[in-house]
Amino acid sequence: xxxxxxxxxxxxxxxxxxxxxxxxxxxxxxxxxxxxxxxxxxxxxxxxxxxxxxxxxxxxxxxxxxxxxxxxxxxxxxxxxxxxxxxxxxxxxxxxxxxxxxxxxxxxxxxxxxxxxxxxxxxxxxxxxxxxxxxxxxxxxxxxxxxxxxxxxxxxxxxxxxxxxxxxxxxxxxxxxxxxxxxxxxxxxxxxxxxxxxxxxxxxxxxxxxxxxxxxxxxxxxxxxxxxxxxxxxxxxxxxxxxxxxxxxxxxxxxxxxxxxxxxxxxxxxxxxxxxxxxxxxxxxxxxxxxxxxxxxxxxxxxxxxxxxxxxxxxxxxxxxxxxxxxxxxxxxxxxxxxxxxxxxxxxxxxxxxxxxxxxxxxxxxxxxxxxxxxxxxxxxxxxxxxxxxxxxxxxxxxxxxxxxxxxxxxxxxxxxxxxxxxxxxxxxxxxxxxxxxxxxxxxxxxxxxxxxxxxxxxxxxxxxxxxxxxxxxxxxxxxxxxxxxxxxxxxxxxxxxxxxxxxxxxxxxxxxxxxxxxxxxxxxxxxxxxxxxxxxxxxxxxxxxxxxxxxxxxxxxxxxxxxxxxxxxxxxxxxxxxxxxxxxxxxxxxxxxxxxxxxxxxxxxxxxxxxxxxxxxxxxxxxxxxxxxxxxxxxxxxxxxxxxxxxxxxxxxxxxx
Amino acid sequence: xxxxxxxxxxxxxxxxxxxxxxxxxxxxxxxxxxxxxxxxxxxxxxxxxxxxxxxxxxxxxxxxxxxxxxxxxxxxxxxxxxxxxxxxxxxxxxxxxxxxxxxxxxxxxxxxxxxxxxxxxxxxxxxxxxxxxxxxxxxxxxxxxxxxxxxxxxxxxxxxxxxxxxxxxxxxxxxxxxxxxxxxxxxxxxxxxxx
Numbered sequence: 082x083x084x085x086x087x088x089x090x091x092x093x094x095x096x097x098x099x100x101x102x103x104x105x106x107x108x109x110x111x112x113x114x115x116x117x118x119x120x121x122x123x124x125x126x127x128x129x130x131x132x133x134x135x136x137x138x139x140x141x142x143x144x145x146x147x148x149x150x151x152x153x154x155x156x157x158x159x160x161x162x163x164x165x166x167x168x169x170x171x172x173x174x175x176x177x178x179x180x181x182x183x184x185x186x187x188x189x190x191x192x193x194x195x196x197x198x199x200x201x202x203x204x205x206x207x208x209x210x211x212x213x214x215x216x217x218x219x220x221x222x223x224x225x226x227x228x229x230x231x232x233x234x235x236x237x238x239x240x241x242x243x244x245x246x247x248x249x250x251x252x253x254x255x256x257x258x259x260x261x262x263x264x265x266x267x268x269x270x271x272x273x274x275x276x277x278x279x280x281x282x283x284x285x286x287x288x289x290x291x292x293x294x295x296x297x298x299x300x301x302x303x304x305x306x307x308x309x310x311x312x313x314x315x316x317x318x319x320x321x322x323x324x325x326x327x328x329x330x331x332x333x334x335x336x337x338x339x340x341x342x343x344x345x346x347x348x349x350x351x352x353x354x355x356x357x358x359x360x361x362x363x364x365x366x367x368x369x370x371x372x373x374x375x376x377x378x379x380x381x382x383x384x385x386x387x388x389x390x391x392x393x394x395x396x397x398x399x400x401x402x403x404x405x406x407x408x409x410x411x412x413x414x415x416x417x418x419x420x421x422x423x424x425x426x427x428x429x430x431x432x433x434x435x436x437x438x439x440x441x442x443x444x445x446x447x448x449x450x451x452x453x454x455x456x457x458x459x460x461x462x463x464x465x466x467x468x469x470x471x472x473x474x475x476x477x478x479x480x481x482x483x484x485x486x487x488x489x490x491x492x493x494x495x496x497x498x499x500x501x502x503x504x505x506x507x508x509x510x511x512x513x514x515x516x517x518x519x520x521x522x523x524x525x526x527x528x529x530x531x532x533x534x535x536x537x538x539x540x541x542x543x544x545x546x547x548x549x550x551x552x553x554x555x556x557x558x559x560x561x562x563x564x565x566x567x568x569x570x571x572x573x574x575x576x577x578x579x580x581x582x583x584x585x586x587x588x589x590x591x592x593x594x595x596x597x598x599x600x601x602x603x604x605x606x607x608x609x610x611x612x613x614x615x616x617x618x619x620x621x622x623x624x625x626x627x628x629x630x631x632x633x634x635x636x637x638x639x640x641x642x643x644x645x646x647x648x649x650x651x652x653x654x655x656x657x658x659x660x661x662x663x664x665x666x667x668x669x670x671x672x673x674x675x676x677x678x679x680x681x682x683x684x685x686x687x688x689x690x691x692x693x694x695x696x697x698x699x700x701x702x703x704x705x706x707x708x709x710x711x712x713x714x715x716x717x718x719x720x721x722x723x724x725x726x727x728x729x730x731x732x733x734x735x736x737x738x739x
Numbered sequence: 740x741x742x743x744x745x746x747x748x749x750x751x752x753x754x755x756x757x758x759x760x761x762x763x764x765x766x767x768x769x770x771x772x773x774x775x776x777x778x779x780x781x782x783x784x785x786x787x788x789x790x791x792x793x794x795x796x797x798x799x800x801x802x803x804x805x806x807x808x809x810x811x812x813x814x815x816x817x818x819x820x821x822x823x824x825x826x827x828x829x830x831x832x833x834x835x836x837x838x839x840x841x842x843x844x845x846x847x848x849x850x851x852x853x854x855x856x857x858x859x860x861x862x863x864x865x866x867x868x869x870x871x872x873x874x875x876x877x878x879x880x881x882x883x884x885x886x887x888x889x890x891x892x893x894x895x896x897x898x899x900x901x902x903x904x905x906x907x908x909x910x911x912x913x914x915x916x917x918x919x920x921x922x923x924x925x926x927x928x929x930x931x932x933x934x
Contacts, residue, residue: 633800634878660797707804708878 113568119561120571122149127591130523132536132584133192133206134557139577140187142208142219147523147534147584148559150573158217158226159187159210163675167226170677171651171686172606175383179213179231180368187212191242191307191581195286199246199312199417199528203589205290207242207251214238216251218290223596227374230292233367233389234261234280234299240308240321240413244286246528250350251292253282254305254321261299263365263391273330277302280391281321283350294369296362296390298353298400300346301454302328304337306411307478312528313419315437317351320422324409326453338428342405342461344453345413345424347440353392353400361397362390377605379683395455402444403453404435405461412478416487416502417528421466423487425476432476432489434505436466467505472498477518478581480525482532482562488525490517490537497537497560499567511567513558515541522562523584531586535560535567538579545572555579597661599682606684608653613637618729625650625727631665631679632657633706636699639714640734643727646694646720652677655684666702669716676702691718745839749922753836753844756922759915760829764788764822768908769862771888773798774900784810785906788821805886805897806877807869817861824854828915841926848919855916863890 122128128146131153136143140160144153161168161177168177168185177183187210195204205227208217214235220227232238237256244251258277260266268276279300285293304325311318324343329336356362365388372383394401408426415422422435443449443463450458475493482488487502495516499509519538523531542556554574561568601611610616610628616637619626625648630637636654644650654667658681667677672689679685691697701712719725767785770793774781785793790812799809812818828851835844870887873880881897888894888901895901905913923929 633803658800660794660800711878 112570116568116570119568120148120150120559122146122151127587129587130531130534130584131587131590132521132523132582133194134521134538134575134582135189135192135208135580136576137190137555137578137580138188140189140210141577142189142192142206143576143579144224145573145575146587147536148561148570150557150559150571152576154224155576156219156224156226158208158219159184159189159215159229161185161675164678166675166677166685166687169675169687171688172380172684175381176226176229176372176374178372178383179215179370180233180385181213184213187215189217189577189580190239192583193242193244193251193526193581194583194585195248195290196244196246196527197248199316201524201527201529201583201585201589202248203585203593204248206583207244209238209241209253211237211239211256214241214253214255216242216253216284216292218286218292220290221590222594223376225374227290227376228292229370229372230284230294231369231371232280232282232284232294233369234259234263234278234297234365234391235282240305241282243308243310243319245310245319245350246312246316248286250283250295250310251286252308252310252319252321253284254308254323255280256304256306258302258304261365262367270330273302274328277328277330279303279305279323281305281346281348283353291373292371294371294386294389296353296357296392298348298392298394300394300401300456303343304333305346307413309413309415309422309526311415311419311437312417315415315419315422317349318437319348319350320413320415321346321348322406322410322413322424324411324427338409342407343409344403344458345406345410345422345435346456347402347404347459349400349402353397356392356397356400357390362392364388365391376599377603379599379604379606379685401456402440403456403458404440404464405450405458406433407431412476412489414479414481414487414526416481417483417530419528421502423479423489425478425489427475427477427492429476430471430474432469432472432479432500433461434466434469434502435464439466440464469500469505469507472500472507473510478520480520480522480535481530482522482525482535483530484532486532488520488522488535488562488567490520492516492518492540497535497567499562509566511560511569513537513539514545514556514572515539515543519579519581521582521584523586525584531584533561533563534584535562536582536584538575538582540578542574546574598659598663599680601655601657601659601682604655604682604684606653606655608651608686609684610653610655612657613731616729616731618643618727620727623648627652627729629654629667630657631655631667631701631712633663634701634708634712635731636667636701636712636714637731638729639731641715641729642717642719643725644691644716644718645723645725646691646718648691650689650691650716652687652689652699653684654679654687656681658682663705664703665705665712667699668702669699670697678703691716694718694720745841745844745922745926749844749926750836750839752918752922753832756915756918757829757832757836759911759918760825760832763908763911763915764825766908766911767792767906768912770904770906772902772904774902775898777898787818788825788908789818791815791818802886804877804879806874806880807886808872808874810869815865825912832915841923844919844926845923848916848923851916851919855912859890866890 130147132145142156157167189208194201214232218228235255236259239256240254242251258279281298285295303323306322308321325337326343406424408429410424412425448460448463473491473494479489517537539556542553559571656679677685697716769786771784782794
């Protein structure tokens with residue numbers, strides 16, 4: 082009896098040990114021995130790649146090095162940044178202007194680098210504003226936002242800012258269909274089917290990067306999600322995934338998941354250009370802002386434009402075709418050859434891969450399955466190259482390594498899966514921590530990927546780092562993909578929430594003519610002070626303009642009197658330094674404003690409305706020199722109506738009582 | 740050999756000497772390299788025959804901490820004279836090809852050496868002047884400290900290491916001197932043992 086009991090205990094113990102050992106491997110096991118060596122960049126050495134990562138709900142763009150995962154810079158784009166004066170200085174305020182006025186925040190989801198002949202060229206990186214629809218262009222010589230264009234007739238600019246292979250166009254597709262700006266918008270929400278329309282925007286990019294909204298294509302109301310341009314043989318086409326073809330206006334979670342298949346919309350933009358030449362576009366009255374940064378005046382200008390050319394996808398044949406794609410497609414990615422288009426249904430358990438050649442032949446043979454809102458629907462099988470079977474659950478995005486392989490992220494099964502584009506066979510899979518969204522391979526959506534590293538940008542962080550309360554850093558992981566098997570080499574936290582990212586070889590950007598400082602001689606700011614002798618304070622009514630200089634280690638002037646309550650004071654600070662990495666900062670007590678960070682040779686303006694009588698200290702905020710703490714001054718504020726005259730000086734206002 | 744006329748080889752060498760003198764006007768003569776922890780890329784002052792070049796504005800900006808006077812080309816009469824001096828040396832060298840007398844060459848060589856010596860003294864004098872004549876109200880005052888760069892070679896000045904060496908033009912002038920010396924050696928038969 083006793084013996085039997087012991088035996089039973091032994092069996093149970095052994096059984097549970099077996100069960101526990103069957104538990105999936107922890108992440109500790111997922112890291113191979115030489116991971117540290119692969120991600121290690123020695124102090125003072127440079128990374129191999131620049132990684133431009135969307136900041137998600139931070140609205141900014143972050144720049145990391147690969148493979149070290151080191152953060153180099155956060156470039157303010159769509160959100161104000163008091164640290165850098167972005168949206169606070171008088172010069173930068175117009176950059177955030179929209180048809181709705183000044184908008185201080187947005188949500189930057191995707192980045193796309195400019196390309197020449199389908200290869201990343203290191204000139205600019207574009208970013209989308211997902212909330213108030215806009216596209217920004219960031220100049221990679223200055224790492225500064227150079228231009229922002231608003232998109233009319235749109236809401237939730239999600240399938241953006243993807244570009245064509247010679248950066249002819251950067252596109253935008255509306256996530257929310259809404260009544261067009263040129264129609265009456267005061268309609269019942271449940272009249273979606275009649276009144277809500279989709280608009281796809283094609284923004285022309287000029288030689289100097291300047292953006293111009295060339296045309297829009299109006300479509301039936303759906304949610305456009307992601308997009309990618311054709312390349313090589315499919316250059317001239319653009320592919321947009323869309324969901325909610327059910328046209329639901331409430332509880333989309335259920336109501337937009339009714340149909341087995343939604344669409345990838347193929348757009349023949351060369352055909353659209355022909356229609357425009359033939360005068361088939363309609364000019365519609367709208368309002369959108371176009372904001373440009375001028376490097377010579379160090380100032381942004383915002384212009385409100387009032388017209389857009391619209392092409393009707395139902396009326397004008399052969400521009401748009403719908404390709405059925407299962408389970409509310411999200412990612413829409415084109416392989417380096419331009420032949421294969423990968424659709425990713427958010428809840429699908431397979432990946433459909435379409436063939437551009439088959440699509441062309443299906444269109445030629447009119448292998449259609451009716452139409453959707455006047456747009457022909459191509460038969461699913463007619464355009465299909467094949468399906469990747471049992472890849473995982475919930476495919477989202479795909480990038481390519483240029484060696485015939487595709488890498489797809491799976492949100493639900495939290496993994497990256499490598500598969501062969503032609504044979505559609507799964508080759509390898511690795512877990513991610515946790516629930517990966519976008520991924521990036523340097524050049525991974527171009528004709529020429531650099532298939533050495535893969536970065537997974539995850540949506541859930543949980544226990545990856547030391548805990549920081551309820552709110553955690555976001556998590557990304559770098560994998561070495563140079564061999565047959567993907568190997569995790571590094572975890573690194575990111576700012577905001579990373580969505581799509583781009584990466585390019587470091588030398589391409591390092592050697593693109595990086596600007597080190599602005600030449601003071603070329604500074605055409607209307608309030609520039611090109612030397613201390615020109616420093617002055619000028620009263621114009623209740624506006625007081627301070628023409629101020631900063632050089633190590635003083636401001637000129639640094640004693641200012643004669644400011645009165647009711648005045649608006651503008652500090653126009655010019656940094657007179659002419660060397661790399663000698664910025665100065667500026668801040669004044671009590672200002673309901675940000676600080677200024679002024680790069681060498683630059684002029685920047687801080688507006689200050691004093692609210693109290695007294696002495697207000699100001700100082701340099703960017704540690705500039707051994708005597709940085711001495712770089713300070715005072716402004717005297719007198720009551721309204723006081724007769725203290727304007728006076729200013731540096732070094733000459735000596736003690737009154739000896 | 741009884742004739743005082745110089746050989747063809749020496750004439751060719753004189754032509755080269757003339758070219759070196761003229762050429763030295765167009766390239767920097769001397770450089771003072773400065774290195775500090777904050778300047779891994781280094782700063783450099785380039786002394787041309789007619790101007791001060793290189794990172795002169797940056798160096799002027801830094802020198803205000805120690806109260807050193809700022810450097811400006813127009814404050815040195817040397818930069819007005821030197822181009823003419825070197826052009827003159829070049830013309831004399833050409834002329835000597837036609838004069839072709841070894842005594843004349845010897846005289847020119849001695850003149851040149853005297854000039855170099857004077858130039859060296861002048862350079863030292865300016866270095867001394869700038870290194871010692873400091874604003875008493877400067878932010879950084881180290882008792883007994885002077886900031887005179889070395890005439891030739893390396894010296895540590897606070898956080899900066901200063902390295903003073905000839906630049907292209909300096910080497911050209913050195914070359915001209917060596918060639919002149921070689922001509923004299925040859926023409927006075929100093930290579931051959933007296934018998």
